[in-house]
Amino acid sequence: MSKIVNESMEYAREALHAESTSDMLKNNTRKNGETKREQEPAALMKLKTYLLALRPWSLSGSLMPTLLGTAIAHRSGSTYDFNILIFLLTIFCVVTVHCAGNVVNTYFDFVKGIDNRKSDDRTLVDHILSKDEVVSLGALLYLAGCVGFVFLAILSPAKMEHLALVYFGGLSSSFLYTGGIGFKYIALGDVLILIIFGPLSVLFAFMGQTGHVDWSTIYYAIPLAMNTEAILHSNNTRDAENDKKAGIVTVAILIGRTASHVLYALLLFTPYSVFVVLAVKYSVWFLLPLVTLPQAFQIEKQFRNETTMQGVPRQTARLNFFFGILYVVALCCARTLPVTSLRK
Secondary structure, eight states, rough: HHHHHHHHHHHHHHHHHHHHHHHHHHHHHHHHHHHHHHHHHHHHHHHHHHHHHGEEEEEGGHHHHHHHHHHEEEEEEEHOOOOOHHHHHHHHHHHHHHHHHHEEEEEHHHHOOOOOTSSSTTTTTTTTOHHHHHHHHHHHHHHHHHHHHHHHHHHOSHHHHHHHHHHHHHHHHHHHSTTTGGGGGBBBHHHHHHHHHHIHHHHHHHHHHHSSOTHHHHHHHHHHHHHHHHHHEEEEEEEHHHHHHHBOOOOOHHHHHHHHHHHHHHHHHHHHHHHHHHHHHHHHHGGGOOOOOOOHHHHHHHHHHHGGGGTTHHHHHHHHHHHHHHOOOOOEEOOOOOSGGGOO
C-alpha cells in the first residue's frame, strides 16, 4: 500500500512539474509574441518618421516639372520612342534630390537656430530624429539619386556630359539652398527655386527623353515655376518674424508683409492670365488649369489673414499638384502649341 502511495505522489509531482513547464513555455511564447508586436509598430513608426522628414507634401514641386518636360518631349517634333524606364528613372532622380534638399534644409535650419517650437518642421526640434540620423538620411538620398542617374545616363539618348551638367547643377543647388553658401539665408533662395523647379527640371526631363536640348522648354516652364515659387514665398512670409530673429534675410523680410501679399498674388494668378492668352491664341485646352482658380482665391484669402496663414504653404503645394496635372493634360491635348519648334 505504501508503495502505491509513494508512486502516486511521485506521479503527481511529475505532472505538476510538467504543467508548470508548459505554463512557462506558454508565457514565454506569449511574451515573445507581444514583444514582436511591440517592435513592429515601432519600426513602422520610425519609417513614418523618416517619410515625414522628407516633407512629401512638397514633392509636387519636383514631380510636376518632370511630367511637364516629358509631355513637351511627347509633343515635340523630334522622332523618338518614349521610354518608360527613362521616365521612371528621371522621376526617381529628381524626387530623391528634392527630398535630400529638404533634409539638408531641416538640418541647417535647426543648427542655425531658425526652427523652434512654432516651426512647421519639428523633426529635430522635437527630437523625432537625431542630427546624425538626418545627416545619414540626406547622404543616403543623394547617393540613391546618383545611382539612379548612372542608369539614366546609360539608357538616355542624351550626351552624358549634358545630362550630368543639368543633374549635378540641380543637386548642388539643392544643397547650397541652405548648406554651404546658404542662398536661402541671403535672400537668393527664391531665385534658386524658380530655376530648379522650373526650367532646370523641365529641361532635364525633356533632354532625358529626346536626347537634345531645346531652350524653348523654358517658356513652358514659366507658369509652373511661378506657381511653385508661390509655395516657398508663402512659407517664408509665414516664418518672417522667426527668420528675422534668427538673423537671416529672405525676400519676404526685405519687402515686408504688404508687398509680400502682392508678390504672392502675382505668383499665384499670373499663370492663369497666361493660360487665358494661350487659350485665345492657340487652343481652348489651355483653359483647363483655370479649374483650380476658385481654390487659388480661397488660399489667397487665407494668406491675407495671419490667423489662417499657417496652412497656406501646404495648401499652395496641393494647388500646385492639381494645377500642374491639368497643365500637362492641356499640353498633351492641344492641337497647336505656342512654340514653333515643338509643334507636331
